[in-house]
Amino acid sequence: MNNKSQTGLKEQDITFPDKKDSEKFKTRVKRFYEFLNQKLNTSIYGEYAIFMNWGYEPDGNLNYAKVDLPEYFLNKRSTRLILELVGDCDLKGAKVLDVGCGRGGTLYTLSQFYQAKTLTGIDITDANIKFCRQNFDGEPIEFHKGDAENLPFADNEFDILTNVESSHVYPNLFKFYREVYRVLKPGGYFLYTDIFPNQELPNFLSYLQEVGLSLELDRDITSNVILSRELDAENQMGALAISEEETAENQEQEEDIQAHKHVMALPGSDLYERLKLQEYGYRIYRFKK
Numbered sequence: 001m002n003n004k005s006q007t008g009l010k011e012q013d014i015t016f017p018d019k020k021d022s023e024k025f026k027t028r029v030k031r032f033y034e035f036l037n038q039k040l041n042t043s044i045y046g047e048y049a050i051f052m053n054w055g056y057e058p059d060g061n062l063n064y065a066k067v068d069l070p071e072y073f074l075n076k077r078s079t080r081l082i083l084e085l086v087g088d089c090d091l092k093g094a095k096v097l098d099v100g101c102g103r104g105g106t107l108y109t110l111s112q113f114y115q116a117k118t119l120t121g122i123d124i125t126d127a128n129i130k131f132c133r134q135n136f137d138g139e140p141i142e143f144h145k146g147d148a149e150n151l152p153f154a155d156n157e158f159d160i161l162t163n164v165e166s167s168h169v170y171p172n173l174f175k176f177y178r179e180v181y182r183v184l185k186p187g188g189y190f191l192y193t194d195i196f197p198n199q200e201l202p203n204f205l206s207y208l209q210e211v212g213l214s215l216e217l218d219r220d221i222t223s224n225v226i227l228s229r230e231l232d233a234e235n236q237m238g239a240l241a242i243s244e245e246e247t248a249e250n251q252e253q254e255e256d257i258q259a260h261k262h263v264m265a266l267p268g269s270d271l272y273e274r275l276k277l278q279e280y281g282y283r284i285y286r287f288k289k
Protein backbone atom coordinates (compact mmCIF):
# COMPACT_ATOMS: atom_id res chain seq x y z
CA MET A 1 0.00 0.00 0.00
CA ASN A 2 1.42 3.43 -0.85
CA ASN A 3 1.07 6.43 1.41
CA LYS A 4 -2.11 7.67 -0.26
CA SER A 5 -5.18 5.74 0.79
CA GLN A 6 -8.29 4.95 -1.21
CA THR A 7 -10.31 7.70 0.44
CA GLY A 8 -7.65 10.23 -0.53
CA LEU A 9 -6.24 10.52 2.98
CA LYS A 10 -2.56 11.33 2.95
CA GLU A 11 -0.06 10.52 5.66
CA GLN A 12 0.19 14.23 6.50
CA ASP A 13 -3.49 14.32 7.44
CA ILE A 14 -2.91 12.39 10.64
CA THR A 15 0.72 13.23 11.29
CA PHE A 16 1.08 15.94 13.90
CA PRO A 17 2.94 18.99 12.56
CA ASP A 18 5.66 18.96 15.23
CA LYS A 19 6.58 15.40 14.27
CA LYS A 20 7.47 16.01 10.64
CA ASP A 21 11.17 15.47 11.35
CA SER A 22 10.53 11.93 12.42
CA GLU A 23 13.97 10.83 13.64
CA LYS A 24 14.56 14.05 15.56
CA PHE A 25 11.19 13.69 17.21
CA LYS A 26 11.86 10.08 18.22
CA THR A 27 15.21 11.10 19.73
CA ARG A 28 13.39 13.74 21.77
CA VAL A 29 10.78 11.22 22.95
CA LYS A 30 13.48 8.74 23.99
CA ARG A 31 15.39 11.41 25.88
CA PHE A 32 12.27 12.31 27.81
CA TYR A 33 11.56 8.70 28.80
CA GLU A 34 15.21 8.18 29.75
CA PHE A 35 14.85 11.20 32.08
CA LEU A 36 11.63 9.82 33.54
CA ASN A 37 13.22 6.43 34.18
CA GLN A 38 16.16 8.03 35.91
CA LYS A 39 13.74 9.96 38.16
CA LEU A 40 11.66 6.87 38.88
CA ASN A 41 14.59 4.54 39.47
CA THR A 42 16.02 6.84 42.11
CA SER A 43 12.68 7.28 43.89
CA ILE A 44 11.56 4.95 46.68
CA TYR A 45 8.53 4.10 44.53
CA GLY A 46 10.69 3.02 41.56
CA GLU A 47 9.97 -0.70 41.53
CA TYR A 48 6.22 -0.10 41.92
CA ALA A 49 6.11 2.59 39.23
CA ILE A 50 5.35 0.21 36.38
CA PHE A 51 2.64 2.28 34.68
CA MET A 52 2.75 5.49 32.71
CA ASN A 53 -0.91 5.67 31.77
CA TRP A 54 -3.46 8.17 33.12
CA GLY A 55 -5.75 5.57 34.63
CA TYR A 56 -9.50 4.93 34.66
CA GLU A 57 -11.97 5.73 37.41
CA PRO A 58 -15.56 4.43 37.09
CA ASP A 59 -18.07 7.28 36.85
CA GLY A 60 -21.45 5.56 36.82
CA ASN A 61 -21.45 4.79 33.08
CA LEU A 62 -21.17 1.23 31.78
CA ASN A 63 -17.87 -0.47 32.64
CA TYR A 64 -16.46 -3.38 30.65
CA ALA A 65 -13.84 -4.87 33.01
CA LYS A 66 -14.58 -8.49 33.90
CA VAL A 67 -12.23 -8.50 36.88
CA ASP A 68 -12.93 -6.75 40.20
CA LEU A 69 -10.07 -5.11 42.04
CA PRO A 70 -10.07 -4.80 45.83
CA GLU A 71 -10.53 -1.28 47.19
CA TYR A 72 -6.87 -0.93 48.12
CA PHE A 73 -4.89 -2.16 45.15
CA LEU A 74 -1.52 -0.80 44.12
CA ASN A 75 -1.77 1.30 40.93
CA LYS A 76 -5.49 0.65 40.99
CA ARG A 77 -6.60 3.15 38.34
CA SER A 78 -3.81 2.35 35.90
CA THR A 79 -4.56 -1.36 36.29
CA ARG A 80 -8.26 -0.66 35.81
CA LEU A 81 -7.57 1.01 32.47
CA ILE A 82 -6.02 -2.26 31.27
CA LEU A 83 -8.93 -4.35 32.57
CA GLU A 84 -11.34 -2.00 30.76
CA LEU A 85 -9.26 -2.29 27.59
CA VAL A 86 -9.42 -6.09 27.65
CA GLY A 87 -13.12 -6.16 28.59
CA ASP A 88 -14.59 -9.48 27.48
CA CYS A 89 -11.84 -10.24 24.94
CA ASP A 90 -10.63 -13.82 25.44
CA LEU A 91 -6.88 -13.88 26.07
CA LYS A 92 -6.66 -17.53 27.06
CA GLY A 93 -3.90 -19.25 25.07
CA ALA A 94 -3.22 -16.07 23.07
CA LYS A 95 0.10 -14.72 21.87
CA VAL A 96 0.06 -11.08 23.00
CA LEU A 97 2.26 -8.18 21.90
CA ASP A 98 2.23 -4.86 23.80
CA VAL A 99 3.67 -2.03 21.71
CA GLY A 100 5.08 0.94 23.67
CA CYS A 101 5.17 -1.23 26.80
CA GLY A 102 6.89 1.42 28.95
CA ARG A 103 7.77 -0.01 32.37
CA GLY A 104 5.75 -3.18 31.85
CA GLY A 105 2.53 -2.44 33.75
CA THR A 106 0.18 -3.55 30.99
CA LEU A 107 1.87 -6.93 30.49
CA TYR A 108 2.23 -7.48 34.21
CA THR A 109 -1.53 -6.92 34.59
CA LEU A 110 -2.24 -9.37 31.78
CA SER A 111 0.04 -11.95 33.43
CA GLN A 112 -1.86 -11.59 36.71
CA PHE A 113 -5.44 -11.77 35.47
CA TYR A 114 -5.51 -13.74 32.19
CA GLN A 115 -3.99 -16.92 30.82
CA ALA A 116 -2.22 -15.80 27.66
CA LYS A 117 0.22 -18.22 26.03
CA THR A 118 3.01 -15.67 25.54
CA LEU A 119 3.45 -12.03 26.58
CA THR A 120 5.89 -9.84 24.64
CA GLY A 121 6.64 -6.14 25.09
CA ILE A 122 8.40 -3.72 22.82
CA ASP A 123 9.48 -0.14 23.47
CA ILE A 124 11.76 2.38 21.80
CA THR A 125 13.40 3.57 25.06
CA ASP A 126 16.42 1.56 26.29
CA ALA A 127 15.85 2.48 29.94
CA ASN A 128 12.29 1.09 29.85
CA ILE A 129 13.48 -2.25 28.49
CA LYS A 130 16.33 -2.41 30.99
CA PHE A 131 13.93 -1.72 33.88
CA CYS A 132 11.40 -4.29 32.63
CA ARG A 133 13.99 -7.04 32.22
CA GLN A 134 15.31 -6.49 35.75
CA ASN A 135 11.99 -5.87 37.46
CA PHE A 136 10.10 -8.74 35.83
CA ASP A 137 12.95 -11.23 35.90
CA GLY A 138 11.32 -14.61 36.51
CA GLU A 139 7.95 -13.53 35.10
CA PRO A 140 6.87 -15.18 31.84
CA ILE A 141 7.21 -11.93 29.88
CA GLU A 142 9.73 -11.04 27.17
CA PHE A 143 10.87 -7.49 26.48
CA HIS A 144 12.58 -6.14 23.36
CA LYS A 145 13.73 -2.77 22.18
CA GLY A 146 12.06 -1.69 18.95
CA ASP A 147 10.03 0.87 17.04
CA ALA A 148 6.25 0.72 16.67
CA GLU A 149 6.61 1.89 13.07
CA ASN A 150 8.85 -1.03 12.17
CA LEU A 151 7.99 -4.03 14.34
CA PRO A 152 10.69 -6.73 14.44
CA PHE A 153 8.22 -9.59 14.10
CA ALA A 154 7.00 -11.88 11.35
CA ASP A 155 3.65 -11.50 9.60
CA ASN A 156 0.62 -13.06 11.32
CA GLU A 157 2.50 -13.72 14.55
CA PHE A 158 0.17 -12.44 17.29
CA ASP A 159 -3.43 -13.05 18.36
CA ILE A 160 -3.67 -9.82 20.32
CA LEU A 161 -1.84 -6.50 20.01
CA THR A 162 -2.24 -3.93 22.79
CA ASN A 163 -1.23 -0.28 22.62
CA VAL A 164 -1.73 1.94 25.66
CA GLU A 165 -1.24 5.72 25.68
CA SER A 166 1.72 5.54 23.37
CA SER A 167 0.65 6.06 19.74
CA HIS A 168 0.13 9.82 20.16
CA VAL A 169 3.91 10.24 20.04
CA TYR A 170 4.53 8.18 16.90
CA PRO A 171 5.55 10.47 14.06
CA ASN A 172 3.86 8.26 11.47
CA LEU A 173 0.69 6.54 12.62
CA PHE A 174 0.08 5.20 9.13
CA LYS A 175 3.19 3.06 9.44
CA PHE A 176 2.18 1.86 12.88
CA TYR A 177 -1.34 0.86 11.79
CA ARG A 178 0.05 -1.04 8.80
CA GLU A 179 2.43 -2.86 11.15
CA VAL A 180 -0.43 -3.74 13.51
CA TYR A 181 -2.29 -5.31 10.60
CA ARG A 182 0.79 -7.16 9.37
CA VAL A 183 1.83 -8.81 12.66
CA LEU A 184 -1.71 -9.76 13.72
CA LYS A 185 -3.10 -13.15 12.70
CA PRO A 186 -6.34 -13.11 10.70
CA GLY A 187 -9.09 -12.88 13.32
CA GLY A 188 -6.68 -11.26 15.80
CA TYR A 189 -7.58 -8.22 17.90
CA PHE A 190 -6.02 -4.79 18.24
CA LEU A 191 -6.84 -3.42 21.71
CA TYR A 192 -6.07 0.27 21.51
CA THR A 193 -6.38 3.12 23.99
CA ASP A 194 -5.02 6.66 23.77
CA ILE A 195 -5.73 10.37 23.66
CA PHE A 196 -6.84 11.77 20.27
CA PRO A 197 -7.58 15.24 18.92
CA ASN A 198 -11.38 14.95 18.53
CA GLN A 199 -11.51 16.88 15.27
CA GLU A 200 -9.15 14.42 13.60
CA LEU A 201 -10.78 11.24 14.87
CA PRO A 202 -12.56 10.45 11.58
CA ASN A 203 -9.17 10.46 9.81
CA PHE A 204 -7.62 8.04 12.30
CA LEU A 205 -10.61 5.71 12.07
CA SER A 206 -10.83 5.77 8.28
CA TYR A 207 -7.25 4.76 7.94
CA LEU A 208 -7.43 2.01 10.54
CA GLN A 209 -10.36 0.54 8.68
CA GLU A 210 -8.67 0.96 5.35
CA VAL A 211 -5.60 -1.02 6.37
CA GLY A 212 -8.00 -3.90 6.94
CA LEU A 213 -9.01 -3.61 10.58
CA SER A 214 -12.71 -3.60 11.41
CA LEU A 215 -13.99 -1.59 14.32
CA GLU A 216 -15.79 -3.70 16.91
CA LEU A 217 -15.86 -1.37 19.90
CA ASP A 218 -15.51 2.39 20.36
CA ARG A 219 -15.72 3.83 23.86
CA ASP A 220 -15.26 7.44 24.90
CA ILE A 221 -13.68 7.19 28.37
CA THR A 222 -12.62 10.84 28.63
CA SER A 223 -14.69 11.44 31.78
CA ASN A 224 -13.16 8.38 33.48
CA VAL A 225 -9.65 9.53 32.65
CA ILE A 226 -10.35 13.09 33.85
CA LEU A 227 -11.60 11.67 37.16
CA SER A 228 -8.50 9.52 37.46
CA ARG A 229 -6.27 12.54 36.87
CA GLU A 230 -8.14 14.48 39.55
CA LEU A 231 -7.56 11.66 42.04
CA ASP A 232 -4.01 10.58 41.17
CA ALA A 233 -2.02 13.16 39.21
CA GLU A 234 -0.82 15.26 42.12
CA ASN A 235 0.35 12.29 44.18
CA GLN A 236 2.13 10.77 41.21
CA MET A 237 3.94 14.03 40.60
CA GLY A 238 4.84 14.27 44.30
CA ALA A 239 6.17 10.71 44.30
CA LEU A 240 8.70 11.76 41.70
CA ALA A 241 9.74 14.74 43.76
CA ILE A 242 9.26 17.14 40.87
CA SER A 243 7.92 20.28 42.48
CA GLU A 244 6.89 23.67 41.16
CA GLU A 245 10.18 25.02 42.53
CA GLU A 246 12.39 22.38 40.91
CA THR A 247 15.28 23.98 39.07
CA ALA A 248 17.11 22.36 36.21
CA GLU A 249 20.87 22.01 35.85
CA ASN A 250 20.74 22.68 32.11
CA GLN A 251 18.41 23.53 29.26
CA GLU A 252 17.67 19.88 28.33
CA GLN A 253 16.71 19.04 31.89
CA GLU A 254 14.48 22.11 32.06
CA GLU A 255 12.67 20.93 28.91
CA ASP A 256 12.23 17.46 30.40
CA ILE A 257 10.82 18.83 33.68
CA GLN A 258 8.34 20.99 31.74
CA ALA A 259 7.43 18.05 29.47
CA HIS A 260 6.81 15.91 32.53
CA LYS A 261 4.49 18.47 34.12
CA HIS A 262 2.67 18.61 30.79
CA VAL A 263 2.21 14.85 30.34
CA MET A 264 0.91 14.34 33.87
CA ALA A 265 -2.26 16.30 32.92
CA LEU A 266 -2.56 17.79 36.38
CA PRO A 267 -5.91 19.47 37.00
CA GLY A 268 -5.55 23.03 35.69
CA SER A 269 -2.86 22.11 33.17
CA ASP A 270 -3.25 22.75 29.46
CA LEU A 271 -3.83 19.07 28.61
CA TYR A 272 -6.36 18.61 31.41
CA GLU A 273 -8.31 21.68 30.22
CA ARG A 274 -8.29 20.44 26.62
CA LEU A 275 -9.76 17.15 27.78
CA LYS A 276 -12.43 19.02 29.75
CA LEU A 277 -13.22 21.20 26.72
CA GLN A 278 -13.45 18.06 24.55
CA GLU A 279 -10.74 19.24 22.19
CA TYR A 280 -9.09 15.93 23.05
CA GLY A 281 -10.81 12.70 23.86
CA TYR A 282 -9.56 9.50 25.44
CA ARG A 283 -10.87 6.36 23.72
CA ILE A 284 -10.81 2.60 23.98
CA TYR A 285 -11.05 0.81 20.62
CA ARG A 286 -11.21 -2.81 19.67
CA PHE A 287 -10.40 -3.69 16.06
CA LYS A 288 -10.41 -7.11 14.45
CA LYS A 289 -8.18 -8.24 11.57
Ligand SMILES: C[S@@+](CC[C@H](N)C(=O)[O-])C[C@H]1O[C@@H](n2cnc3c(N)ncnc32)[C@H](O)[C@@H]1O
Nearest residue numbers: 051052053100101102123124125147148164166
Ligand atom coordinates in the same frame (compact mmCIF):
# COMPACT_ATOMS: atom_id res chain seq x y z
C1 LIG B 1 3.03 7.33 28.16
S1 LIG B 1 4.15 5.99 27.97
C2 LIG B 1 3.04 4.62 28.14
C3 LIG B 1 3.76 3.35 28.50
C4 LIG B 1 2.87 2.14 28.77
N1 LIG B 1 2.10 1.77 27.60
C5 LIG B 1 1.97 2.39 29.94
O1 LIG B 1 0.77 2.56 29.74
O2 LIG B 1 2.46 2.42 31.07
C6 LIG B 1 4.51 6.00 26.21
C7 LIG B 1 5.55 4.92 25.83
O3 LIG B 1 5.65 4.85 24.42
C8 LIG B 1 7.01 4.56 24.10
N2 LIG B 1 7.24 4.94 22.70
C9 LIG B 1 7.24 6.17 22.17
N3 LIG B 1 7.48 6.14 20.84
C10 LIG B 1 7.63 4.81 20.51
C11 LIG B 1 7.88 4.12 19.30
N4 LIG B 1 8.02 4.79 18.14
N5 LIG B 1 7.95 2.77 19.34
C12 LIG B 1 7.82 2.10 20.51
N6 LIG B 1 7.59 2.71 21.70
C13 LIG B 1 7.48 4.05 21.70
C14 LIG B 1 7.80 5.40 25.10
O4 LIG B 1 9.13 4.97 25.22
C15 LIG B 1 6.95 5.18 26.36
O5 LIG B 1 7.38 4.05 27.04
